[in-house]
Amino acid sequence: MVTKKNTNFHFNIILCGFMGCGKTTVGRHLALQSGLQFIDTDYCIETEVGLSVSQIFATYGEAHFRKLEKNCIKKASAAPTPVIISSGGGSILNIENIVNLKKSGKIFLLYAPLDTIISRLGTSTTATRPLIPNKSSIYELFFSRREKYLQAADFIISTDKSVSAICSEILDLAKIQTEQKN
Numbered sequence: 001m002v003t004k005k006n007t008n009f010h011f012n013i014i015l016c017g018f019m020g021c022g023k024t025t026v027g028r029h030l031a032l033q034s035g036l037q038f039i040d041t042d043y044c045i046e047t048e049v050g051l052s053v054s055q056i057f058a059t060y061g062e063a064h065f066r067k068l069e070k071n072c073i074k075k076a077s078a079a080p081t082p083v084i085i086s087s088g089g090g091s092i093l094n095i096e097n098i099v100n101l102k103k104s105g106k107i108f109l110l111y112a113p114l115d116t117i118i119s120r121l122g123t124s125t126t127a128t129r130p131l132i133p134n135k136s137s138i139y140e141l142f143f144s145r146r147e148k149y150l151q152a153a154d155f156i157i158s159t160d161k162s163v164s165a166i167c168s169e170i171l172d173l174a175k176i177q178t179e180q181k182n
Helices: 023-034 041-049 053-060 062-077 095-104 114-121 135-152 163-181
Strands: 012-016 037-040 083-086 105-111 155-158
Touching (some): 023 037, 023 083, 023 163, 037 041, 041 053, 041 062, 053 062, 062 083, 105 163
Parallel strands (some): 012 083, 012 105, 105 155
């Protein structure tokens, strides 16, 4: 049974990281543990458009998706009370997204080694992951984004532990940040 921790955070908890690092899974667990609302930007976009991320990429292109993503992040960042936001893997490519996210919260980079990500993505194809048509594109994308993730992050959380341990680490760090502000 999951017990709610006391969360008097004055900021959003933002999860960022490469695809397959566990943002959605960790975000859902954090929401259960903290009582905060969970916003998954990819899911919000899919719900708004009525298409999967892959279908949006195929039908309208990446530029259109990134525009939708920017609007979703701006809206999520402006939530009236603190929330947990799982940002899409490519959201850090747009400086406006980073600015909006940092204005409203702390960015927690969920970091997994490339081998772990490849294992987690398994047999993903462009049908589910539009930017990885093959294994070599995972390497290229991972290394092209790694520095941007590191620059955007307020905290780096290794995902080489259980989801419960990851959530506890994030909530403990958020609590410390809240206490320092008060």
